[in-house]
Amino acid sequence: MLHTLAIANYRSLRELIVPLGQINVITGANGSGKSSLYRALRLLAESAQGRLVGTLAQEGGFPSTLWAGPENISRAMKRGEVPVQGTVRKEVISLKLGFAADDFGYAIDLGLPEQAPDDPSFFLKDPHFKRECIWAGPVLRESVLLADRDHSLCKVRNGRDWQILSRHVPPYDSLFSHCADPLRAAEVLALRERMRAWRFYDHLRSDAQAPARQAQIGTYTPVLAHDGGDLAAALQTIRELGRGEEMDAAITDAFPGARIEIVVENSRFSVQMWQSGLLRPLSAAELSDGTLRYLLLVAALLSPRPPELLVLNEPETSLHPDLLPALARLIGAAAAHSQVIVVSHAARLVTALSRLREAQVLQLEKELGASRLLDQTPLDRPAWQWPVR
Structure with a gap:
């Protein structure tokens, strides 16, 4: 460490x-x-x-x-x-x-x-x-x-x-x-x-053309790509390599009643999300930026091959403030296997992280x-x- x-x-x-x-939570005013x-x-x-x-x-x-x-x-x-x-x-x-x-x-x-x-x-x-x-x-x-x-x-x-x-x-x-x-x-x-x-994550894409919204050829993916393009394969790898329950709990923590499903067609993997009250799942292309970004963070933080050092730059981007306590708990789970540095100016996330054991705010x-x-x-x-x- x-x-x-x-x-x-x-x-x-x-x-x-x-x-x-x-x-470690690095915070402060703009500039x-x-x-x-x-x-x-x-x-x-x-x-x-x-x-x-x-x-x-x-x-x-x-x-x-x-x-x-x-x-x-x-x-x-x-x-x-x-x-x-x-x-x-x-x-x-x-x-x-x-x-x-x-x-x-x-x-x-x-x-x-x-x-x-x-x-x-x-x-x-x-x-x-x-x-x-x-x-x-x-x-x-x-x-x-x-x-x-x-x-x-x-x-x-x-x-x-x-x-x-x-x-x-x-x-x-x-x-x-x-x-x-x-x-x-x-x-x-x-x-x-x-x-x-x-491992550094600061360019996880959730825009309309984000690779994570498209079906991608899938192989075992214990480490999420820097742009999140292999999201579906990374989530399936988490499930098959023994952290599926943690992944399901993290998704339910943020979106009660929701669950994800990985669909494979012609070797191409894609993400679908079932949400409470809906009669069909939503494809990755239909998910909001905040929902997709949270799934990307789940894939990054629950990696079956955790790094010694994991650094997140403004992970709160695109997330609704109500999701930040769930994100803090997800980061706490990742800290059981990695040293974590989070750079953030979101007061609610900083406060939630400060309550974690072994956390310090700088x-x-x-x-x-x-x-x-x-x-x-x-x-x-x-x-x-x-x-x-």
């Missing part, structure tokens, strides 16, 4: 050290930094997939993702005695991401490439990996480092000594892409595979453009140490 998430200089997250538990925190967590996952630089480019390029405020905010600025203003930069440009889990920790330091005056490259705004570290235990220290990437040099711990894996790691690639050796760097490989298994607020955790003092922050470039 992750117990600390650390972000520095990413959008409004000037420096945020977040304590994590089994169920408080919820989406930035979610995207930062996705960037960490993208590093294990080898897509971090490309994802930053899709966000508008590396420079546009950096903290846009002053390097330091003085007490006089906080008190309003002087205007917020920049000073002469003393530190290098850096975007830092990291986490600490029960057994491993990981951190990245990204910066701009070192540019020669006559360099003709078109990619001088792409970020470079300046430092990457994997360590054992809750806090980074030299004595617990397991893998260390410093610019193009990657080395791993070998007893009391270090073994160099590569001197030529490309600056735009993570060590996960080049140093995950099953014999010489088993910890790197293990952490990469665990991070690749993290509220973000802005102070002079920088996101911070409400009521967090320096003494409340988890212990954290960034790698030194």
